[in-house]
Structure formats: structure tokens, C-alpha cells
Amino acid sequence: MDLHNIREDYRFDSLLEANLHKNPFDQFKNWFETYRHLGVKDANAMSIATVGEDGIPQNRIVLLKEVRQDGLVFYTNYASDKGQQLMQNPNISALFFWREQERQVRITGTVSKMDDSENENYFKTRPYLSQIGAAASDQSSPIKDRTALEAKFQAFQQQFPEGSAVPKPESWGGFQITPKSFEFWQGRSGRLHDRIIYTAQEGAWVTKRLQP
Numbered sequence: 001m002d003l004h005n006i007r008e009d010y011r012f013d014s015l016l017e018a019n020l021h022k023n024p025f026d027q028f029k030n031w032f033e034t035y036r037h038l039g040v041k042d043a044n045a046m047s048i049a050t051v052g053e054d055g056i057p058q059n060r061i062v063l064l065k066e067v068r069q070d071g072l073v074f075y076t077n078y079a080s081d082k083g084q085q086l087m088q089n090p091n092i093s094a095l096f097f098w099r100e101q102e103r104q105v106r107i108t109g110t111v112s113k114m115d116d117s118e119n120e121n122y123f124k125t126r127p128y129l130s131q132i133g134a135a136a137s138d139q140s141s142p143i144k145d146r147t148a149l150e151a152k153f154q155a156f157q158q159q160f161p162e163g164s165a166v167p168k169p170e171s172w173g174g175f176q177i178t179p180k181s182f183e184f185w186q187g188r189s190g191r192l193h194d195r196i197i198y199t200a201q202e203g204a205w206v207t208k209r210l211q212p
């Protein structure tokens with residue numbers, strides 16, 4: 001398969017110092033809101049990279065659920081591969097690719113577990129089938145086949161019929177990413193893309209332009 005001829009030129013927008021927000025969370029929210037309004041499916045999907053004890057990076061998509069004043073929140077199973085890796089090594093990198101606007105946002109930081117009360121509160125707001133799905137899945141553990149998985153799901157549905165309170169699995173919950181850097185990439189023509197990186201330095205955010 002030869003993909004050498006797949007090429008795009010980027011002309012959607014620019015990212016200039018004069019228009020930057022001082023705080024990268026504001027810059028992020030501004031870009032995210034404009035992307036969200038396009039109505040793209042899974043606009044809040046981000047790829048997160050983790051590295052556990054084996055030193056091998058692993059990537060997967062999760063959904064960003066909240067942007068706080070000092071962090072970004074996603075939910076998962078703490079006992080999953082990513083959960084275990086993050087407990088061993090809290091360093092994380094998150095990546096958003098907003099193709100329609102020719103933008104990429106790259107974040108590095110560390111994670112902390114959300115409070116259990118916050119996990120409980122959010123779990124209660126999830127749709128019934130998502131609650132059952134979370135309860136029935138030992139995320140990242142092998143299972144014999146699809147039938148066995150569906151049987152587990154149905155057993156939980158019988159035990160907790162719709163309308164009853166589905167208990168949050170012990171190991172289900174959120175991580176907050178506390179960013180150390182945000183890089184905003186805006187595609188430009190002729191590969192002269194704009195790249196601005198914010199890094200946290202002694203309590204303040206410092207910006208630099210990077211070569212594309």
C-alpha cells in the first residue's frame with residue numbers, strides 16, 4: 001500500500017501570539033467550543049498515552065468529561081491496563097485531533113484519582129445500560145467469548161433491573177489530568193504550521209512558538 005500521494009494543504013486558520021489566551025485552559029476551551037459546535041461525533045474524544053512498569057507506551061481513546069480550572073477529567077476502570085499503568089506511573093500525554101479545523105492539541109501532565117464521592121455522583125447520572133456495561137466488564141481482562149460477555153451483562157441486568165440503583169463497581173472512576181504543558185497546533189499552508197506551547201513555570205504559564 002503506497003500512501004505517498006495522500007497530501008493536504010491546510011488553510012483553515014492561523015494561531016498568532018496576538019490572539020492567544022494567557023491561560024491555556026481558556027485557549028483549550030475556546031478551540032473545543034468552536035469544534036463542538038460543528039456537531040462532529042465524539043468531539044470530546046482524546047487519545048491518552050500511558051507508560052507502565054514495562055516502559056512500553058500504550059495509547060487509547062477516552063472521552064473528556066469535564067474541564068476544570070486546573071484539570072481535565074475522564075472516566076475509566078482503575079483496574080484496566082491504563083488504570084494500572086497510571087497507578088504505577090502517573091505521567092500521561094493526551095492528544096486531540098480536530099481534523100475539520102486542522103488542529104491538534106497535545107497535553108502532558110500527571111493524573112490523580114477523583115474522589116470516590118465524585119465518582120459515585122457521576123456514575124448515578126450515567127444511562128442505565130452504561131452503568132450495567134461498566135458493572136459487567138472487568139475492563140482489559142480476557143474473556144472466553146462474546147457469549148460469556150453477554151451472559152455477564154444479562155446477569156447484571158437481572159440482578160439490577162432498570163429503575164433500580166446499579167451499584168458503582170469499586171474499581172470504576174475518574175482521573176484528573178493536571179497539565180504541565182499544552183501545545184496548540186494549527187495547520188498552515190506549505191507546512192509552515194503554527195505551534196504554540198504553554199509550559200507551567202513557577203505557577204505561571206509561559207508560551208513559546210515552536211518550528212513546525
Ligand SMILES: Cc1cc2nc3c(=O)[nH]c(=O)nc-3n(C[C@H](O)[C@H](O)[C@H](O)COP(=O)(O)O)c2cc1C
Nearest residue numbers: 042045060061062063075076077080081082083140
Ligand atoms: C470513541 C471512544 C471512546 C471511548 N471512551 C472511553 C472512556 O471514556 N473510558 C474508557 O475507559 N474507555 C473508553 N474507550 C475504550 C478505550 O479506548 C480502551 O479500549 C479501553 O479503555 C481499554 O483500554 P486499556 O486496556 O488500555 O485500559 C473508548 C473508545 C473509543 C473508540
